[in-house]
Amino acid sequence: MFESLSERLERSFKILKGEGKITEVNVADALKDVRKALIAADVNYKVAKTFIDSVKQKAMGMNVLTAVRPKEMMIKVVHDELAILMGGEAQPINLQGRPAIILMSGLQGSGKTTMSGKLAYMLKKDKKQHKPLLVACDVYRPAAIDQLKVLGDQLEVPVYSEEGNKNPVEIALNAVQHAKAKGNDIVIVDTAGRLAVDEEMMDEIENLKKSLNPSETLFVVDAMTGQDAVNTAKEFNERIDFDGVVLTKLDGDTRGGAALSIRTVVDKPIKFVGIGEKMDALNVFHPQRMADRILGMGDVVSLVERAQQAIDEKEAEELERKLRKNKFDFEDFLNQIQTIKKMGNIKDLVSMIPGVGKAVKDVDIDDNAFKSVEAIIRSMTPKERKEPSLLANQSRKIRIAKGSGTTIQEVNRLIKQFDDMRKMMKQMNAMDKKGMMGKMKA
Numbered sequence: 001m002f003e004s005l006s007e008r009l010e011r012s013f014k015i016l017k018g019e020g021k022i023t024e025v026n027v028a029d030a031l032k033d034v035r036k037a038l039i040a041a042d043v044n045y046k047v048a049k050t051f052i053d054s055v056k057q058k059a060m061g062m063n064v065l066t067a068v069r070p071k072e073m074m075i076k077v078v079h080d081e082l083a084i085l086m087g088g089e090a091q092p093i094n095l096q097g098r099p100a101i102i103l104m105s106g107l108q109g110s111g112k113t114t115m116s117g118k119l120a121y122m123l124k125k126d127k128k129q130h131k132p133l134l135v136a137c138d139v140y141r142p143a144a145i146d147q148l149k150v151l152g153d154q155l156e157v158p159v160y161s162e163e164g165n166k167n168p169v170e171i172a173l174n175a176v177q178h179a180k181a182k183g184n185d186i187v188i189v190d191t192a193g194r195l196a197v198d199e200e201m202m203d204e205i206e207n208l209k210k211s212l213n214p215s216e217t218l219f220v221v222d223a224m225t226g227q228d229a230v231n232t233a234k235e236f237n238e239r240i241d242f243d244g245v246v247l248t249k250l251d252g253d254t255r256g257g258a259a260l261s262i263r264t265v266v267d268k269p270i271k272f273v274g275i276g277e278k279m280d281a282l283n284v285f286h287p288q289r290m291a292d293r294i295l296g297m298g299d300v301v302s303l304v305e306r307a308q309q310a311i312d313e314k315e316a317e318e319l320e321r322k323l324r325k326n327k328f329d330f331e332d333f334l335n336q337i338q339t340i341k342k343m344g345n346i347k348d349l350v351s352m353i354p355g356v357g358k359a360v361k362d363v364d365i366d367d368n369a370f371k372s373v374e375a376i377i378r379s380m381t382p383k384e385r386k387e388p389s390l391l392a393n394q395s396r397k398i399r400i401a402k403g404s405g406t407t408i409q410e411v412n413r414l415i416k417q418f419d420d421m422r423k424m425m426k427q428m429n430a431m432d433k434k435g436m437m438g439k440m441k442a
């Protein structure tokens, strides 16, 4: 995500390295490069110009802060301005109404249906335990209805559709009644798109909006289309005055032009981003965190939030207790792997760690990273998992390698890693105890 923009921005700040203070000349030099980086990222040129003017003004105004080095100061100013450019604070969606109605609009292929499923999944998992209903209103493409039904089955979320009915407004209104009768508190209406903006589609979405009076109308757009995304957003907004933007396929967007321009051009907030094809690849859009990411500061807050969602506090305490007593076994190891997997795509997680994102961009890390480790542990008997010392036995190792479809070398490697980890824990615990004793004496 945004790798090429990040790289270019980093290069522009290099100019200031070693400079003692901010001057009009060195700021102008650095900003010339920042501007080029933004244009190369497909940022709207007017937006880029306003951005540069604003950064320049702020940077010059900060001249008195001699304690901070120019390069760091400039990064800070650019960071804050990027966050403002993307909307400042995160904007929640409006879920008022019983049921609350979310209307999805956008071109065909933008990721509307996928996003409808992701939203339903997110709302279902939410603490408030919403009961969403998905509504298939694409009356032109039977495949689109099937696609939504498949997602619904997968997510265990009901899908409302009416075979043969060619009137989307009627279907949507019936769906709302259906939701009321069945106790669904949120209705997500997936609509028909076209390959390009056309009058008929606009009429249809306009009618749907008027008849449904949704609490939230979202415009879904493929981030990878850059300035086209911005132009389409403008056209939709003029017609239906939507409430928020959903940027999809941000995982494939190395430039970031749409994310950086849309807010200024249409004056509507980006509310969600899609970062993959799976149903959990959805993030609430946080401008500050996105700015952190663009400038290679990682996205630690999102990382922590995901961890909080996935980790059960009681389990974590129990684990810590086991670690302290050096009772950590293969069963715990397996549980930890499950927790990490619950947090989502591994590469995505790793890329949120500051300084690591860039390093892993070309590395092939996938969700299968733990596959063989998992298979090996699953091939152990419960007793072996609890008492790893049993694994010193060669015939046990051979059985495990066979059972897991791995080699004896792989099994040995895992056992060694596990032993090393336990040794390290032991040392750490011993050091801790010494520290405690020291403190008690003092």
Ligand code: GDP
Pocket (backbone or CB within 6 Å): 106, 107, 108, 109, 110, 111, 112, 113, 114, 115, 193, 248, 249, 250, 251, 252, 273, 274, 275, 276, 277, 281
């Ligand atoms: P619709 O025509 O607007 O309903 O679009 P779809 O939901 O069918 O999505 C079109 C394609 O984009 C599908 O192949 C999706 O799997 C893919 N897609 C949707 N969202 C994302 C995303 O955030 N990242 C990636 N990589 N692919 C996505």
